[in-house]
Amino acid sequence: MAVDRKIIRKLDEWTAAGLVDADMKDRIHQYELQHASTRGFLFAITWLAVACIVLGVIALVASNWDVIAPAVKLGLYFMLFAGAGCTLLFGVRDRSILQELLRLGLMGYILAGIGLVAQIYHLHSSPWRGMVFWGATTLLLAVSSTTVWGAFLWVPLALSGWVGYLESLHLANSTFTAAITASLGVLGIFGSFPFTSFPHLTPFRKTTFAFACAALLIFSIAVPYARKEVMENSMFAAFMAVLVIWGLVLQLNRAYYPKGTRVGLWIFFGCAAIEACFIRFGQLGAWSNYNAKLLFTALFVGGTLSLGIAAFHFGQRRVFELLCLFIFLRLLVLYGELLLSLTMTGFGLISIGVFIFVGLWGWKKLKPGIYAKLEGQRNAH
Amino acid sequence: MLTNRIQKSWQFAAVLVPFSALLLWTLKVHFVHSGGTTLRVKIIGYDPVDLLSGHYLRFRYDFGSLPICAEAVPRASVCICVDLPSDDGVTMLANQKVECDAGRNVCRNLIKGTCQHSTFLTGSERFYFPEQFAGVLARVPEDSEAEIKVQVDGSIALTDIWVKSQTILEYARERL
Numbered sequence: 001m002a003v004d005r006k007i008i009r010k011l012d013e014w015t016a017a018g019l020v021d022a023d024m025k026d027r028i029h030q031y032e033l034q035h036a037s038t039r040g041f042l043f044a045i046t047w048l049a050v051a052c053i054v055l056g057v058i059a060l061v062a063s064n065w066d067v068i069a070p071a072v073k074l075g076l077y078f079m080l081f082a083g084a085g086c087t088l089l090f091g092v093r094d095r096s097i098l099q100e101l102l103r104l105g106l107m108g109y110i111l112a113g114i115g116l117v118a119q120i121y122h123l124h125s126s127p128w129r130g131m132v133f134w135g136a137t138t139l140l141l142a143v144s145s146t147t148v149w150g151a152f153l154w155v156p157l158a159l160s161g162w163v164g165y166l167e168s169l170h171l172a173n174s175t176f177t178a179a180i181t182a183s184l185g186v187l188g189i190f191g192s193f194p195f196t197s198f199p200h201l202t203p204f205r206k207t208t209f210a211f212a213c214a215a216l217l218i219f220s221i222a223v224p225y226a227r228k229e230v231m232e233n234s235m236f237a238a239f240m241a242v243l244v245i246w247g248l249v250l251q252l253n254r255a256y257y258p259k260g261t262r263v264g265l266w267i268f269f270g271c272a273a274i275e276a277c278f279i280r281f282g283q284l285g286a287w288s289n290y291n292a293k294l295l296f297t298a299l300f301v302g303g304t305l306s307l308g309i310a311a312f313h314f315g316q317r318r319v320f321e322l323l324c325l326f327i328f329l330r331l332l333v334l335y336g337e338l339l340l341s342l343t344m345t346g347f348g349l350i351s352i353g354v355f356i357f358v359g360l361w362g363w364k365k366l367k368p369g370i371y372a373k374l375e376g377q378r379n380a381h
Numbered sequence: 382m383l384t385n386r387i388q389k390s391w392q393f394a395a396v397l398v399p400f401s402a403l404l405l406w407t408l409k410v411h412f413v414h415s416g417g418t419t420l421r422v423k424i425i426g427y428d429p430v431d432l433l434s435g436h437y438l439r440f441r442y443d444f445g446s447l448p449i450c451a452e453a454v455p456r457a458s459v460c461i462c463v464d465l466p467s468d469d470g471v472t473m474l475a476n477q478k479v480e481c482d483a484g485r486n487v488c489r490n491l492i493k494g495t496c497q498h499s500t501f502l503t504g505s506e507r508f509y510f511p512e513q514f515a516g517v518l519a520r521v522p523e524d525s526e527a528e529i530k531v532q533v534d535g536s537i538a539l540t541d542i543w544v545k546s547q548t549i550l551e552y553a554r555e556r557l
Binding site: 088124136 | 392394398402404410414456506508538
């Protein structure tokens, strides 16, 4: 695996500027070669291959071959598991990409194993029990993952098990939604701690943080269509408590988060809180459809833009661009929602198309200036 | 150095924990399925289901005409005492409902379940079969019986389904 070209370019720049000597440049180059980035086209393809193999194993288990005795199936399964585990711990110790692929493959293999045992012994249980068992047993694998893929696999599946467990308790609606909100909040708050003494936790906690932010974004998108009953006392209390605690955790870790990131996230939380207050206390029924839609769209745009700026200040430019695209799409949806007749729809669709072209042209022209200004703010902080 | 050691311990635990948990769970399930009293009970209501988890039959046990779920609290445990089949082969029948806590003192053969939508379910009403028999097992003949292991606490483990004197897989294999 080759060293990232950006790193090579930077090393050349620093060498030319006299910041690093040739010896140090070689040592850094060798180090990067050994710890080659797992973000790349080749890794994506190999991850796809691993995912295919794991899904194939699950499908084979599901087909339930009659010719192989159950004891043999189980014996083979555990032997392969032990073999893969030993390879992960001893065989590919110095090859981080293979380690990572094995780790992710094992997570899927464990899910297949749970299905195999259930099938052999005709176990009948709610799916959430299997997910909770899987989540509990693979947590350490997900946490020790060196890429975000481990957490991307673990978080939604474990969360589905947790939601299934909450459903099985047959809680009142408001308690149920409050519990879900608190759970997502815990993900975000956990992800906000830098754990600088445990750098290997970084991919996992970054993913939990991203999931929690995504959940808050989805809330912002869905809230204009929500009824007041969704935001009952316990849900409202849980929601506000999560936002406050999350904001405090960011402030407590201010050495890790640039000021621009913290302020951006606080504004994002603030917009979500205002939306929640409007649902809970606002007499939105008395508002015209037009005014309500404008209000929530403005809050969405403000909150999402702040989140994007927070991401930019943290070095996540692609996230900033993605969120700008979301804002643009949301404005198009608003525009479409406000159209009333066929004639208006016709003119509206034409102008939407024109808007898209104008937006793309404007983005191309304004991007360097916006980035320069944001970089300036970032450096000032 | 400490971080490296912690990291290595994490790695070991990350592999050892799921392996041990899965192995222990498998052994537990195996021992539960091996122990208990082996009985047969008539089954009714087939609903072959194809899922990513595999092909399986859904059914319910026929414990006779006792109204097990009359006045039952939804999702609460319900226990019944069953008579073992006599030598002429009459299937196992429920003779009374009992409190689950005191059930073991009241009857020799206790079966525990819950009532869902007026149906008494024990949590073992699923039989996985190989994919190749999916076409044959769309309809199962009448008078099929489930072979079950009844544990002391009333829980049931399903071990096989019989169609007269054949297991259901032998029956399906003949009709492929």
